[in-house]
Amino acid sequence: MRRKVLTAEHLTQIQAIVATGRVLTDESDLFSYSFDGSFGTYLPDAVVQTKSVDELAALVKLANREKIPVYPRGQSTSLSGGPLPVKGGMVFDLSVMNDVLEVYEEDLVAVVSPGVLTAAIHKAAERRGLMYPPDPSSSHVSTIGGNLAENSGGPKGLKYGVTKDYVIGLEVITPEGEIIQTGGRTVKNVTGYDLTKLIVGSEGTLGIITKAILRLIPKPQQTATMMAIFDSLVDAGSAISKILSSGILPSKMELMDQASIVAVEQYEPLGLPTDAAALILIEIDGHPLALKEETKQAAALCQAVGAREVRIAKDKKEEAELWKARKLVSPAIVRIKPTKISEDATVPRSKIPQMCERLQEIRETYNIHLVVFGHAGDGNLHPNIICDKTDDEEMRRVEQAVTAIFKAAVELGGTLSGEHGIGTMKAPFMEMELGAAGLDMMKRIKHAWDPNEIMNPGKIFPVPGQKLELS
Amino acid sequence: MRRKVLTAEHLTQIQAIVATGRVLTDESDLFSYSFDGSFGTYLPDAVVQTKSVDELAALVKLANREKIPVYPRGQSTSLSGGPLPVKGGMVFDLSVMNDVLEVYEEDLVAVVSPGVLTAAIHKAAERRGLMYPPDPSSSHVSTIGGNLAENSGGPKGLKYGVTKDYVIGLEVITPEGEIIQTGGRTVKNVTGYDLTKLIVGSEGTLGIITKAILRLIPKPQQTATMMAIFDSLVDAGSAISKILSSGILPSKMELMDQASIVAVEQYEPLGLPTDAAALILIEIDGHPLALKEETKQAAALCQAVGAREVRIAKDKKEEAELWKARKLVSPAIVRIKPTKISEDATVPRSKIPQMCERLQEIRETYNIHLVVFGHAGDGNLHPNIICDKTDDEEMRRVEQAVTAIFKAAVELGGTLSGEHGIGTMKAPFMEMELGAAGLDMMKRIKHAWDPNEIMNPGKIFPVPGQKLELS
Secondary structure, three states: OOOOOOOHHHHHHHHHOOOEEEEEEEHHHHHHOOOOOOOOOOOOOOEEEEEHHHHHHHHHHHHHHHHHOEEEEEOOOOOOOOOOOOOOEEEEEEEEOOEEEEOOOOOOOEEEEEOOOOOHHHHHHOOEEEEEOOOOOOOOOOHHHHHHHHHHOOOHHHHHOOHHHEEEEEEEEEOOEEEEEEEOOOOOOOOOOHHHHOOOOHHHOEEEEEEEEEEEEOOOOEEEEEEEOOHHHHHHHHHHHHHHOOOOOOOOOEEHHHHHHHHHHHOOOOOOOOOOOOEEEEEEEOOOHHHHHHHHHHHHHHHHHOOEEEOOOHHHHHHHHHHHHHHHHHHHHHOOOEEEEEEEEOOOHHHHHHHHHHHHHHHHHHOOEEEEEEEHHOOOOEEEEOOOOHHHHHHHHEEEEEHHHHHHHHHHOOOOOOOOOHHHHHHHHHHHHHHHHHHHHHHHHHHHHHHOEEEEEOOOOOOOOOOOOOO | OOOOOOOOHHHHHHHOOOOOEEOOOOOOHOOHHHHHHOOOOOOOOOEEOOOOOOEEEEHHHHHHEEEEEEEEOOOOOOOOOOOOOOOOOOOEHHOOOOOOOOEEOOOEEEOOOOOEEEHHHHHHHHHOEEEEOOOOOOOOEHHHHHHHHOOOOOOOOOHOOHHHHHHEEEEEOOOOEEEEEEEEEOOOOOOOOOOOHHHOOOOOOOOOEEEEEOEEOOOOOEEEEEEEEEHHHHHHHHHHHHHOOOOOOOEEEEEHHHHHHHHHHHHOOOOOOOOOEEEEEEEEEEEEEHHHHHHHHHHHHHHHOOOOEEOOOOOOHHHHHHHHHHHOOHHHHHHHOOOOEOOOOOOOOHHHHHHHHHHHHHHOOOEEEEEEEEEHHEEEEEEEEEOOOOOHHHHHHHHHHHHHHHHHHHOOOOEOOOOOOOOOOOHHHHHHHHHHHHHHHHHHHHHHHHOOOEEEEOOOOOOOOOOOOOO
């Protein structure tokens, strides 16, 4: 049995602090907090649900004094192990802090509490003719707090950037239990170090975000969608480059390789050409008059580099049909085998064809079922390995394949993670990308802020000799 | 006479390290490095000019060992004292590192060395149909290294954000002389803490940037410009809000108050209405078809909230004429009195009318010559005080007025500095905005990275009891 971190006395103290919320300690309750969208199961000692920032800060003070690990958690859709309570201790269930969602139209900002679903922010902004651009695929089920911790991306990263680009202020509980404000309500702010952008994407290791100020933009008036089908992956890559260098900046450019096209057609026949090497889905947004012309131009560019066919949606209904292909990739591939390892290795745009070739080699070398799709417009591919986690022999090949994917991305000038985060799974590969000195500068910040290592321990930073283990 | 930091032995060691560059120690040479665009004169002990990153790193190692202050410096256009060698020691003249300016069209990135002028990056990008959006007013004379250190803004912040939003990777010499790489060539990167965005805007206190990878975007096809003239500052503020909430996102929205209109007309008659309370200059960019419609719509919105007159430029020549008014503000106001204190206090957009009122009160209370203009679209005003630094009595009133401006900005939910940085001048006001705990978290990073406090000391962080001194 796992050794518990919390003593009976600790629990009494925790109960005394949490006056307005709940403390869960029943094993059956704790189990729901032991996993996320990635790998591994770790039971916490207690789960706290409270909307009170003061109570949370008091708990962090206690945790810091008693060296009790603390894990902030949203809806646990993390694909990298961000919220896993790997060293026991307390989970803070921040999904209950879902009551603040204020839109200030004149300032073009929204103020939100961490438990609000990202999709709710999209809706609230749109009701006022505004837009919160970051759109991770999980936005209907993930909290903004989780998006902030992981600096979530999504297909719109190409034109609009990622979560971090829209966060201008935070309220944060530091690892020593102080409540600080960073940034504010202005887009321009150079008063001291940018703690806001340091904390966003730090995976909950530098503090607990209890409020965020998000920048909104006017909502584009209209969107247009097209699908271009290619007999060669290299041609698809060229089309993406040509469009971007023509002066058109699409809001989305998504790639699906043959394996993902086949998977979708087998799952639900949509009339996709299963003999095509790749397809790209392009969305352009903006002023209706500009859209018409840009759509024509983008279609012509695709044809000029050898697209077999270009389908342009005539209305919203046809747009939705085209996007359905991309939306079905994830459900389609989990039908093939029960375990899906979703990677997000990202390369410079020009290296996408090369990365696709490397992935092809990896597929053959390790004899794995590999499906490639993702946000090709910003170099953020999603190589997904379909496997069965109960098959030890297969999982060892998967471990080697995942390692090879990371290596390929870094060798091509890219990064281990474009949008999922490092968490537990990618920690062993940090030094490969950052070098010892680069990693050391990150560790110094962690130690300076969290000397007792209580804030979401076991994430980002590898322990010496740590290796990827999936089997 | 000032006590020197460098001994003769230090100088011998420095000379030995700088094999490919120059070490200046002549008082006449040093004088050129003793000031910037702000206040105060501080002579360094030596100035190093070298293009070699290894030599600079070796110098930093020496400096760290011997506790010699080091100051990275570009073209010294800083308005906040960023590069001032306030504690003696070595200045690194990075303006000589101007030889790398590579544009990678397919990746939509530029790789630059710190001494390259920002305007040269604009040109290099434009030649390829691309754009590097940050456009501080000093871009023709300031280096990208200085822009990176200060996280420079400019009028395009409204639509395109600031320098930080376009930096995706850095090469940096740490305060202990290690060379690290942060980020990379991908727009999406969540591998560990975002050291890139921490270092950009840290005013040279966390390391020396020796290379940067900048994100570029497709250049908008066309621009349109209009000037709207108002009898009331509040109406001008309303026009800005109305335009933004109509779905139009202009590339620039600049405000000039009556004092700046009058100053420009006295300097060079352009036919501006000197009896108007304010004017706003609006630039919209994008697709030609969309522009036409949006320009009409924006003009109608200005008229609907009470604009006395709206002038729309018919061609590039007329565009340039309208912008001339804004461009002449700075040269016009320095004609009035020799000293110009240029502030950049920034407030949430909706608070611009209130901030204008507070500035009016400050003008009267302290009997100062105050001119207000700036980037109203993003809340980043530039209250400029015109004075004579040899007049002690006047400068004491100016000190009080500056303090009052900072207070007003913070009270309205804004910030001390939108784009100029904290440097030496605003350090005394840091705790007012950040609180003791917030400032402490910044100091911890500084101490963890630069334990011997050699990297651009005397900036950002106040010494106990430090006050603004201009007289």
